[in-house]
Amino acid sequence: xxxxxxxxxxxxxxxxxxxxxxxxxxxxxxxxxxxxxxxxxxxxxxxxxxxxxxxxxxxxxxxxxxxxxxxxxxxxxxxxxxxxxxxxxxxxxxxxxxxxxxxxxxxxxxxxxxxxxxxxxxxxxxxxxxxxxxxxxxxxxxxxxxxxxxxxxxxxxxxxxxxxxxxxxxxxxxxxxxxxxxxxxxxxxxxxxxxxxxxxxxxxxxxxxxxxxxxxxxxxxxxxxxxxxxxxxxxxxxxxxxxxxxxxxxxxxxxxxxxxxxxxxxxxxxxxxxxxxxxxxxxxxxxxxxxxxxx
Numbered sequence: 669x670x671x672x673x674x675x676x677x678x679x680x681x682x683x684x685x686x687x688x689x690x691x692x693x694x695x696x697x698x699x700x701x702x703x704x705x706x707x708x709x710x711x712x713x714x715x716x717x718x719x720x721x722x723x724x725x726x727x728x729x730x731x732x733x734x735x736x737x738x739x740x741x742x743x744x745x746x747x748x749x750x751x752x753x754x755x756x757x758x759x760x761x762x763x764x765x766x767x768x769x770x771x772x773x774x775x776x777x778x779x780x781x782x783x784x785x786x787x788x789x790x791x792x793x794x795x796x797x798x799x800x801x802x803x804x805x806x807x808x809x810x811x812x813x814x815x816x817x818x819x820x821x822x823x824x825x826x827x828x829x830x831x832x833x834x835x836x837x838x839x840x841x842x843x844x845x846x847x848x849x850x851x852x853x854x855x856x857x858x859x860x861x862x863x864x865x866x867x868x869x870x871x872x873x874x875x876x877x878x879x880x881x882x883x884x885x886x887x888x889x890x891x892x893x894x895x896x897x898x899x900x901x902x903x904x905x906x907x908x909x910x911x912x913x914x915x916x917x918x919x920x921x922x923x924x925x926x927x928x929x930x931x932x933x934x935x936x937x938x939x940x941x942x943x944x945x946x947x948x949x950x951x952x953x954x955x956x957x958x959x960x961x962x963x
């Protein structure tokens with residue numbers, strides 16, 4: 669029963685996260701990437717503060733001592749990772765965004781080897797190679813041996829997003845254990861929102877947002893702030909405690925499947941055969957890189 673709860677929480681977290689690329693496409697011609705990021709994390713901040721302010725004050729010495737870790741978690745996880753997806757939304761489809769973005773765990777394996785000297789097995793090396801071929805298939809639209817292809821800048825931004833996810837996850841290994849997951853998330857979100865603020869103000873000076881509001885936009889941003897940014901993280905952390913990181917990571921790779929279905933129904937995007945083949949290769953490669961060793 670407890671394991672079923674863990675899987676359910678993990679699936680809900682991934683489902684909430686999967687809408688991020690849909691929002692990136694939906695707002696591509698309405699708000700700038702910095703504006704979307706600021707509103708998303710501002711709503712997340714005011715949602716978290718009432719529940720965590722007391723603990724933040726109580727643990728302020730530990731927070732100050734670990735400020736360097738919290739700062740880089742904010743930069744990679746809040747400021748860069750999400751903004752990259754909103755920038756990519758200008759040039760590539762939501763399906764393509766989700767398929768390339770799921771490369772993040774492969775970067776975790778590589779960075780863990782570089783910074784923590786964690787052994788990479790032969791199976792994991794093959795997984796990295798297969799995932800790379802899958803991404804190339806998606807980016808080049810299957811024209812691996814042809815010069816007749818168009819590399820879109822959005823592909824590059826999504827690869828940077830995946831790299832940011834990898835860096836964020838590797839830094840998270842060093843997180844201060846004296847701070848609860850919810851309080852740590854609150855600190856990361858608050859600092860990230862403060863860092864995004866000057867970029868938001870600069871952007872809004874040249875791209876005013878006063879005439880761009882409607883009920884759907886407000887509702888979407890509220891969803892992003894509450895479900896996509898708060899509940900998803902909390903559900904994911906709870907699932908990690910119940911079923912562990914290995915099993916939860918397999919659930920994470922449902923994200924491109926969710927995003928592709930959502931893009932088809934909400935955005936009317938077509939799903940091409942090269943995206944299907946490339947996506948299968950990416951998922952196969954990631955499965956190999958994350959397969960638990962037999963004891």
